[in-house]
Amino acid sequence: MRVTWFHALRGFVTVRISGEGTERLLGEAAADGIELLHLRRTSRGELECIVTAGDFFRLRPHLKRTGCRIRIARKSGLPFLMAKVRRRKFFAAGMALFFAALYLLSSLVWRVEIEGNERIPDEEIFAAARAEGLRPFQWSFRLPDSAELARRLQGALPGAAWVGVEKRGTLVRIHIVESTEPEPRELLSPRHLVASEDAVVTRIVATRGRPVVKKNQRVRKGDVLISGILGSEGNFVTVPAEGTVRGLVWHEYDIVSPLVRKAKTYTGERRTVWHAVLGRRSLKVSGFGPPPFEKYESVLHQENAAWRGIVLPVGRIRETQLEVRYEERRLTEREAIAVGLMQARADLLRKAGADAVIRAEKILHRRTENGKVYMKVLFEAEQSITEERPLVQLQGE
Amino acid sequence: MRRISRRLRHWTARVLELPQDVVFDLPRLTMIGDRQLHIENHRGVIHFSPDRLSLRLPNGSLEIAGKGLVIRGIWAEEMFVEGVITQVSINGQGA
Numbered sequence: 080m081r082v083t084w085f086h087a088l089r090g091f092v093t094v095r096i097s098g099e100g101t102e103r104l105l106g107e108a109a110a111d112g113i114e115l116l117h118l119r120r121t122s123r124g125e126l127e128c129i130v131t132a133g134d135f136f137r138l139r140p141h142l143k144r145t146g147c148r149i150r151i152a153r154k155s156g157l158p159f160l161m162a163k164v165r166r167r168k169f170f171a172a173g174m175a176l177f178f179a180a181l182y183l184l185s186s187l188v189w190r191v192e193i194e195g196n197e198r199i200p201d202e203e204i205f206a207a208a209r210a211e212g213l214r215p216f217q218w219s220f221r222l223p224d225s226a227e228l229a230r231r232l233q234g235a236l237p238g239a240a241w242v243g244v245e246k247r248g249t250l251v252r253i254h255i256v257e258s259t260e261p262e263p264r265e266l267l268s269p270r271h272l273v274a275s276e277d278a279v280v281t282r283i284v285a286t287r288g289r290p291v292v293k294k295n296q297r298v299r300k301g302d303v304l305i306s307g308i309l310g311s312e313g314n315f316v317t318v319p320a321e322g323t324v325r326g327l328v329w330h331e332y333d334i335v336s337p338l339v340r341k342a343k344t345y346t347g348e349r350r351t352v353w354h355a356v357l358g359r360r361s362l363k364v365s366g367f368g369p370p371p372f373e374k375y376e377s378v379l380h381q382e383n384a385a386w387r388g389i390v391l392p393v394g395r396i397r398e399t400q401l402e403v404r405y406e407e408r409r410l411t412e413r414e415a416i417a418v419g420l421m422q423a424r425a426d427l428l429r430k431a432g433a434d435a436v437i438r439a440e441k442i443l444h445r446r447t448e449n450g451k452v453y454m455k456v457l458f459e460a461e462q463s464i465t466e467e468r469p470l471v472q473l474q475g476e
Numbered sequence: 477m478r479r480i481s482r483r484l485r486h487w488t489a490r491v492l493e494l495p496q497d498v499v500f501d502l503p504r505l506t507m508i509g510d511r512q513l514h515i516e517n518h519r520g521v522i523h524f525s526p527d528r529l530s531l532r533l534p535n536g537s538l539e540i541a542g543k544g545l546v547i548r549g550i551w552a553e554e555m556f557v558e559g560v561i562t563q564v565s566i567n568g569q570g571a
Contacts, residue, residue: 102521102523106532109520110552114549114550116549118548120524120526
């Protein structure tokens with residue numbers, strides 16, 4: 080009655096039957112069990128109907144008997160489609176190949192990503208993954224399932240507390256949670272702490288090793304402060320000595336401080352000159368003529384045209400010419416001394432370390448000559464005086 | 477003899493309340509509005525055109541008039557007609 084998928088599977092033809100005895104043909108066909116569907120008269124008096132491919136051949140003898148002629152108008156259904164495919168072998172092969180390629184390429188692992196690692200280097204994780212077969216261009220179906228893979232990766236990566244493997248299509252993402260490890264201990268070789276300067280000890284705290292000197296004791300450069308040898312003669316161990324030793328150190332400075340200072344000041348007068356920039360060349364476009372100032376400084380400010388974050392090689396330079404004047408300032412002797420001492424103090428702190436404290440300072444000698452003040456100053460600074468000396472010679476004994 | 481068998485069949489049909497078409501080899505027509513007609517127990521097509529369809533029945537003929545008539549399916553004893561059906565008449569149907 081209706082053209083169903085069953086008809087489509089078996090294949091059916093739309094035929095046009097012409098001749099006088101079409102009605103008789105219908106009767107005979109029906110009696111023979113031939114199924115005719117969608118019968119209608121065309122405007123030219125032919126009978127159009129649909130018949131299955133198998134029934135079409137059974138219709139033949141009836142046609143002869145009733146004197147009708149048959150013409151195939153259209154062929155539809157799977158067998159005819161297959162015949163068409165058979166004629167176009169390469170097209171069909173291409174289609175099959177496309178689906179095969181789509182399937183194969185989508186079952187490859189295209190990319191492996193790593194997430195969450197900070198200390199463990201990527202290379203190490205990639206190497207571990209590669210050892211388990213997880214690498215780009217690997218077949219997905221050759222990989223064990225994600226949980227198994229994660230378990231094996233965790234075994235291979237001792238620094239990871241947890242490893243997760245997530246498969247998303249052709250992308251495999253490895254999540255790593257690193258285990259928190261305690262800071263590794265600093266490896267120290269046995270050593271003494273010795274004095275770095277001639278000093279008077281003000282404070283000695285040995286956290287490791289044996290203190291040799293006492294507070295208020297004078298030490299020379301190179302004297303042992305904290306010994307790294309524990310125990311008595313012939314029965315000792317060597318340790319890396321640790322601790323803080325502070326002492327008063329004398330620093331002598333020869334200071335020269337001039338009485339005249341030159342200072343640069345801006346007068347406030349300014350002029351703006353514009354330049355056009357193209358590539359690496361610039362062309363002055365305004366502010367011609369010699370500068371109206373005797374002495375000046377130029378401040379350049381370049382602006383390039385940009386579009387969506389792309390800087391174009393076209394722009395402008397604003398040159399601001401600022402008039403300057405050099406002023407000479409005369410200092411009194413006291414001011415010059417103060418400036419000189421300040422500079423010396425800064426230099427001392429830089430050399431002795433930030434935790435140094437200046438306990439006393441004394442100007443030993445002072446003279447003013449040629450517009451300069453010459454001074455000799457003694458600073459007494461309390462600072463760390465330790466220096467490491469390795470115990471190499473004792474290692475073999 | 478024929479008379480006796482026919483009367484017997486009449487009687488059986490009445491007593492057992494069997495449908496008449498089963499017993500007497502009559503056509504059964506099922507019509508849905510003016511657009512579909514299902515005919516069972518026909519004996520072949522006499523004439524078929526978009527305006528007129530006439531069928532042979534076991535006893536006489538069936539005339540269908542309409543517009544744009546199409547036979548949706550035809551089998552040994554069944555037929556399914558679609559189109560605008562204006563008239564259905566049965567000729568020479570005697571029991």
